[in-house]
Amino acid sequence: MDVSEILQSYADIAAEQPLLLLTVIMAIGGAIGSIKIRSFSLGPAAVLFTALAFSAYDERLRLPQILGIFGLALFAYVIGVGAGPSFFAALRTGGRALGVVVGALLVGGAVTVGAANALGLEGPILSGIYAGALTNTPALAAASEAWASDLPTVGYSVTYLFGVLGMLLAAAVGIRLAAPRKALAPVIEDPLPPKLDGMTVRIETLGLPDLGTLAEQYDHHIVFSRIMRGDTPGHPGFVDVATDDAIPVPGDIVTVIGDLETVERFAAAVGHPSTVALTLDRSTVDYRRVAVSNPKVAGQTLGDLRLRRRFGAVATRVRRGDVDLLATDDLTLQIGDRVRIVADRRRMSEVTAFLGDSEKGASAYSITSLSLGLALGVLLGELQFPMPGGGHFALGLAGGPLLVGLIVGRAGRTGPVLWSLPHGVASTLSQLGMMLFLAYAGSNSGSALAEALSGPTGVQLLVIGAVVTIVTAATVIVGGRLLAGMYGPRLGGVLAGTQTQPAVLAYANETTKDDPRVNLGYALVYPAAMIVKVVVAPLLGRF
Numbered sequence: 045m046d047v048s049e050i051l052q053s054y055a056d057i058a059a060e061q062p063l064l065l066l067t068v069i070m071a072i073g074g075a076i077g078s079i080k081i082r083s084f085s086l087g088p089a090a091v092l093f094t095a096l097a098f099s100a101y102d103e104r105l106r107l108p109q110i111l112g113i114f115g116l117a118l119f120a121y122v123i124g125v126g127a128g129p130s131f132f133a134a135l136r137t138g139g140r141a142l143g144v145v146v147g148a149l150l151v152g153g154a155v156t157v158g159a160a161n162a163l164g165l166e167g168p169i170l171s172g173i174y175a176g177a178l179t180n181t182p183a184l185a186a187a188s189e190a191w192a193s194d195l196p197t198v199g200y201s202v203t204y205l206f207g208v209l210g211m212l213l214a215a216a217v218g219i220r221l222a223a224p225r226k227a228l229a230p231v232i233e234d235p236l237p238p239k240l241d242g243m244t245v246r247i248e249t250l251g252l253p254d255l256g257t258l259a260e261q262y263d264h265h266i267v268f269s270r271i272m273r274g275d276t277p278g279h280p281g282f283v284d285v286a287t288d289d290a291i292p293v294p295g296d297i298v299t300v301i302g303d304l305e306t307v308e309r310f311a312a313a314v315g316h317p318s319t320v321a322l323t324l325d326r327s328t329v330d331y332r333r334v335a336v337s338n339p340k341v342a343g344q345t346l347g348d349l350r351l352r353r354r355f356g357a358v359a360t361r362v363r364r365g366d367v368d369l370l371a372t373d374d375l376t377l378q379i380g381d382r383v384r385i386v387a388d389r390r391r392m393s394e395v396t397a398f399l400g401d402s403e404k405g406a407s408a409y410s411i412t413s414l415s416l417g418l419a420l421g422v423l424l425g426e427l428q429f430p431m432p433g434g435g436h437f438a439l440g441l442a443g444g445p446l447l448v449g450l451i452v453g454r455a456g457r458t459g460p461v462l463w464s465l466p467h468g469v470a471s472t473l474s475q476l477g478m479m480l481f482l483a484y485a486g487s488n489s490g491s492a493l494a495e496a497l498s499g500p501t502g503v504q505l506l507v508i509g510a511v512v513t514i515v516t517a518a519t520v521i522v523g524g525r526l527l528a529g530m531y532g533p534r535l536g537g538v539l540a541g542t543q544t545q546p547a548v549l550a551y552a553n554e555t556t557k558d559d560p561r562v563n564l565g566y567a568l569v570y571p572a573a574m575i576v577k578v579v580v581a582p583l584l585g586r587f
Contacts, residue, residue, distance in 0.1 A: 051101070057389060060102035066107055069095050081160055088550040091479055094206060095486025105492035107484045114440055115480025119546055120442045121414075121421050122474040124449020125465055127561075127567035129376070130348045132454055136570050140528040142448040145542045149576045152178060155515045157587045165501065168585040172199025173505060175581045177512035179245045179545045180574070181206040183581035190582035201489055202502060203509025210510060211543040214517035215552050218535035221525065238303035240368050242269075244322055246299055247292045248315035250451045255298070256288030258310075264372045266302035266310055269360045269386040270322045270329055280292045289350055297322065301360045302370060320383050322565035330389035333363065337400030339410075340466060343457030347373030349398075357387035365467040365558070376456050379409065380466030409469050413461050417452050421445025442544070443574045450567060471558065478546045516542070530565070537565025542573050 058065040073091030098105045156174045160166065165173075171187030176199055187196040223273050243385045250525055252258065268286035270586065273296050275281035281297070284290075292314070300307055311317050323331065336342055353356045359371035363382040369375060371383065385395050425444020428436040439447060452463035465473070497506070520542050524530035530538055535553035540562070552562045 055102040055105060059102070062107055062111075065098070065105055065390055065487070066111065066480075066483055069098060069487065070479055072525070073479075073483070078099055087554045088475065088547060092482040092486040092547055093132045093205075095483045096205065096490040099487045099490030099491075100494040104253040105335050105487060105490075107487045109484070109488075111480050112484025112488075115477040115482075115484065117418055117422055117425075117441045117445045117477070117545070119474050119477030119481060121445035121449040122465065122470050122477065123419075123549070123563055124446040124451075124567060125417070125453035125463060126449075126474075127182060127469050127563045128450045128453020129456070130452075140409075141524065141530060141538060141565070142569060142572050144520060144523040144530075145538065145573055146517050146576055148478070148523060148542060149178070149369070149573060149580065151519050152512050152516035153584060156508065156512050156584055159511050161502050161587065163508065164486055165504065165508070166193065166587060169195040169505075170195045170584040170587060171581045172196030172201075173203050173508055174199075174467055174512065174584050175577065176200035176203030177207045178511040178516065178541050178577055179211070180577040180581070183577040187581045187585060191585050196293065196581075196585070199505055199509075201495075202497060202505040203512070204489060205346055206506065206510045207513050207543070208545060209528050210548050211517055211539060211545060211548045212551050214514075215536045215539045215548050216555070218524075218539050219533055219552060219555055221521070221531040240302045240370060240436075240449060241304040241307055242299060243307045243311060244312045244318045244320055245295045245298055246315045246318040246320075247298065248294050250294060252292050252314060254289050254291045255286055258292075258314075260290075262302070262310060264374075265306045265370070266300050267358070267360050268300055269331070269358050270299040272297040272320065272322055275320065279371055280320075280325070283322055283327075283329050285329055285352075285356055285358055285388060287356070287580050295300035299323070304492055319579060326389065328389060329386060330392050331384065331386045332392065332396075334383045334385050334396050334399045334401045335403060336377050336379060337385060337404075338398065339379065339462055341399055342377055342379045342381075343462050345374055345376050346371055349377075351385075351395065355387055355391050355395045355398070357385050357391065360384045360386060360572040378456075378464045378466065379462070380468065409465050410462060413463055414465070414473075416461070417448055417463060418445060421448035424448055439571075439574065446567065446570060475550070482547055533559040533561040534565045536561035538569050541566040541569035544570055544577065546572050 058068065065385055069093055073088075073094035076094060077087045077090030095107075096372070099165040153174060154172055156177070160170050160173060166188065168191040171191065172184060172195060175183040175196065180240060184196055184200045255271075259266055259268065270283055271286040271290055271292065272283045275295060276296055286298060297320050300310055302310075344360055350357055361384040362369040362371050362375060362377070364378065364380075377383070383399060385392070387395050421444045423444070424447060425439045429439050430436055452458070456462075456464055466493050487580060516582055517539060520539055521535065522536060527558050533552070533556045536556065537549070540549035542554050547560065549566050553559075
């Protein structure tokens with residue numbers, strides 16, 4: 045058998061076996077996406093292009109709609125849950141970022157009309173060009189319903205491919221942009237905590253308040269873990285857990301944790317750094333990292349747990365994913381967090397039992413809460429909201445789950461229902477959902493793309509779509525940098541949200557090693573971008 049016969053045999057089998065088609069698309073796409081040319085790779089977006097190639101080869105190679113719907117809803121919901129704790133704080137300061145995105149999308153609409161009219165194109169096909177160049181299926185649906193025409197679908201099919209690829213390139217540029225010399229204050233609250241350092245400090249100042257009050261004086265940017273009393277030359281003192289009510293006096297030695305600047309400021313104010321290594325003395329006070337796996341503990345703040353009162357223990361750091369967080373009283377714990385505990389060695393087992401300390405439990409999640417959240421998101425996405433001038437608007441199967449995810453992610457827990465997801469689980473589920481959606485979207489667009497490109501207006505549509513994508517992306521990059529102080533990972537996330545494109549978000553996350561600023565920027569602008577596109581796309585058909 046030659047190659048064409050082998051391919052045709054596979055196509056015949058895969059057309060009848062969607063699971064085989066899906067797994068082969070994801071396998072090939074994953075392999076292509078892992079190829080790096082210098083520092084650029086397609087990442088998960090390669091799954092989309094692989095699926096496009098398959099369906100262009102044989103239009104029977106289509107995946108069922110339910111796969112794409114489920115994947116998109118799962119992806120959006122998990123992203124929302126992860127971004128929820130930071131999203132609402134960012135919303136208070138993100139007005140300029142939203143303004144830049146809305147302005148860029150309106151500019152994209154104007155460019156669509158101008159470029160299309162200049163090439164002799166007009167009517168409903170403009171709606172499809174706009175929806176495809178900005179990769180928004182709900183906008184296409186709204187335009188198709190408004191005009192009862194196939195022309196929006198034609199425009200969408202041709203321009204969609206570069207809409208993804210062009211914004212991928214824009215995200216690559218945006219992520220690599222460093223802060224300007226005179227950078228504006230960030231318009232989105234930065235979820236990345238400062239790097240933590242520990243220092244042993246010898247107290248030299250009289251009349252200091254207790255350690256709890258000292259931490260308050262430094263806005264709780266420091267945490268104390270140990271205190272040694274009675275240290276004299278040749279006679280090491282007694283090491284104890286640093287409780288809030290302990291009052292340090294000259295000669296005492298304390299271990300303090302926080303960002304380096306604050307720790308150094310504290311040391312200079314009360315004494316000087318000491319060379320005594322309190323962590324080496326584990327005869328009475330021990331320390332270890334404990335995995336949070338007890339569902340009753342997750343969703344509560346460290347202050348609510350009252351570890352000092354219950355066990356005489358102190359939490360100093362919380363490891364979440366690849367980031368260390370300072371263990372302040374207002375920090376809410378999640379399943380899978382690893383808490384650095386300092387306690388009397390005789391009581392350490394009590395603390396570990398209370399937090400759970402099960403590796404299996406730390407990666408577990410409630411299928412009930414996940415399914416309930418998804419169901420609420422799907423219901424919200426299906427609700428129809430009236431628009432001025434007639435017609436209706438719906439958040440869809442991306443916007444609804446995303447919004448619900450943001451809300452429940454911020455809440456953390458509602459009574460017995462724990463909404464948060466372990467970091468590793470969330471990463472796996474979001475990637476799976478995104479892959480399912482990309483495979484479905486590509487497998488249902490390839491044949492339409494090939495047909496449109498073979499027509500007389502195919503090149504014109506490609507050019508117009510590319511111009512719209514490039515101008516919109518450039519407006520976000522330039523406007524975001526000059527007017528909103530956005531650059532780096534945050535700008536990459538905002539570009540993905542502007543495009544409402546999971547492939548761009550996936551690329552940005554992979555490139556930045558899951559920097560949380562990417563998802564935060566995406567979640568901040570996504571709802572507004574979705575609404576603007578759904579409103580603008582049908583209107584362009586009038587020109």
